[in-house]
Amino acid sequence: MNGKQKRYPNIATISDAKTQIQAIKNGGYATDSKYVDKLWSIVTRYNLTQYDTGHVEKITSAVTKPTTTTKK
Numbered sequence: 001m002n003g004k005q006k007r008y009p010n011i012a013t014i015s016d017a018k019t020q021i022q023a024i025k026n027g028g029y030a031t032d033s034k035y036v037d038k039l040w041s042i043v044t045r046y047n048l049t050q051y052d053t054g055h056v057e058k059i060t061s062a063v064t065k066p067t068t069t070t071k072k
Contacts, residue, residue: 002028017049 001007007027014020018040025035032038043049 015052017043017052
């Protein structure tokens with residue numbers, strides 16, 4: 001919240017990741033003028049949009065569980 005107003009009022013309705021990043025910057029989260037470009041380069045470098053399914057269950061199942069090793 002920013003006072004009585006929501007800082008990012010429509011963020012959940014934006015389906016484009018880069019537009020969401022811009023909305024976050026516009027809401028006052030970042031002051032770096034290159035914030036959007038810097039964050040977007042990370043998103044594209046690691047193909048993070050592959051997780052943009054809108055379903056927490058699918059994202060959770062994509063996370064690998066730690067494996068245990070046994071010593072011989």
